[in-house]
Amino acid sequence: MSLKTPEQSRTIMTDLVLPSETNPINNLFGGELLARMDRAASIAARRHSRRIVVTASVNHVAFNRAIPLGSVVTVEAKVSRAFKSSMEIYIDVWIEDRESGEKTKANEAIYTFVAVDETGRPVRIEEIQPVTELEKERYKGALRRKQLSLVLAGKMKADDATELKALFN
Numbered sequence: 167m168s169l170k171t172p173e174q175s176r177t178i179m180t181d182l183v184l185p186s187e188t189n190p191i192n193n194l195f196g197g198e199l200l201a202r203m204d205r206a207a208s209i210a211a212r213r214h215s216r217r218i219v220v221t222a223s224v225n226h227v228a229f230n231r232a233i234p235l236g237s238v239v240t241v242e243a244k245v246s247r248a249f250k251s252s253m254e255i256y257i258d259v260w261i262e263d264r265e266s267g268e269k270t271k272a273n274e275a276i277y278t279f280v281a282v283d284e285t286g287r288p289v290r291i292e293e294i295q296p297v298t299e300l301e302k303e304r305y306k307g308a309l310r311r312k313q314l315s316l317v318l319a320g321k322m323k324a325d326d327a328t329e330l331k332a333l334f335n
C-alpha cells in the first residue's frame with residue numbers, strides 16, 4: 167500500500183477578522199491567530215493519523231505582517247513529517263487583497279501534534295511521503311526541528327541531537 171502524502175492532510179480555513187479579534191491598533195490579536203492555526207493544524211494531524219491528537223509544542227511562529235481588521239485570512243495546514251507518534255505540521259497564513267483577490271503570505275508557524283489513545287498514551291502512526299519540492303524540503307528539516315524542540319523542552323540531551331548538531335559542522 168502506498169504511503170499517505172502531505173496533500174491528503176491539507177486543511178484550509180478561511181475567515182474574516184472581526185473587531186472583537188483585534189488589538190488597540192486594529193490588527194488581529196496574535197493569540198487569535200495562534201488559536202486559528204492550532205485548529206487547522208489539529209484537523210490536518212487528525213486527517214493524517216485518524217487518531218485523537220493533542221498539541222505537544224508550538225515550535226515556531228513568525229508574525230511577519232500585521233493582519234488588519236476586515237482582512238480575509240486563510241490558514242493552510244499540512245503534515246510535513248510523521249514520526250512514531252508525533253507529527254510536524256507546517257502552517258502558512260495568507261491574506262487576500264479585497265480588490266484584486268491576490269493572496270499575500272502574512273505569517274507561518276510550525277506545530278507538533280501527538281496521536282494518542284483514549285487514555286492519552288502516544289500511539290504509532292503512519293509514515294508520510296513528501297511529493298513536491300517544498301514538501302521534500304520541509305520533510306528534510308523536520309527531524310532537526312523536532313530535536314531542537316525536544317532539547318528546549320528538556321526532553322533530549324543536546325549531545326544526542328545529531329541532526330541538529332550536523333547544522334554546525
Ligand SMILES: CCCCCCCCCCCCCCCC(=O)SCCNC(=O)CCNC(=O)[C@H](O)C(C)(C)COP(=O)(O)OP(=O)(O)OC[C@H]1O[C@@H](n2cnc3c(N)ncnc32)[C@H](O)[C@@H]1OP(=O)(O)O
Pocket residue numbers: 208209212213216219220221222223248249250251252253278280282286287288312315316319321
Ligand atoms: C478526520 C478529519 C476531520 C477531523 C475533524 C475533527 C477534528 C477534531 C480534531 C480535534 C483536535 C483537538 C485538538 C486539540 C488540541 C489541543 O488543544 S490539546 C491541549 C494541549 N495539549 C495537551 O494538553 C497535551 C499535553 N501533553 C501530553 O499529553 C504529553 O506530553 C504528550 C504530548 C502526549 C507527549 O507525551 P510523552 O509522555 O512526552 O510521550 P513521549 O513518548 O515522550 O513522546 C511522544 C512523542 O511526542 C514527541 N514530543 C513530546 N514532546 C515534544 C516536544 N516538546 N516537541 C516535539 N516533540 C515532542 C516525542 O518526541 C515523541 O515523538 P515520536 O518519536 O513518538 O514521534
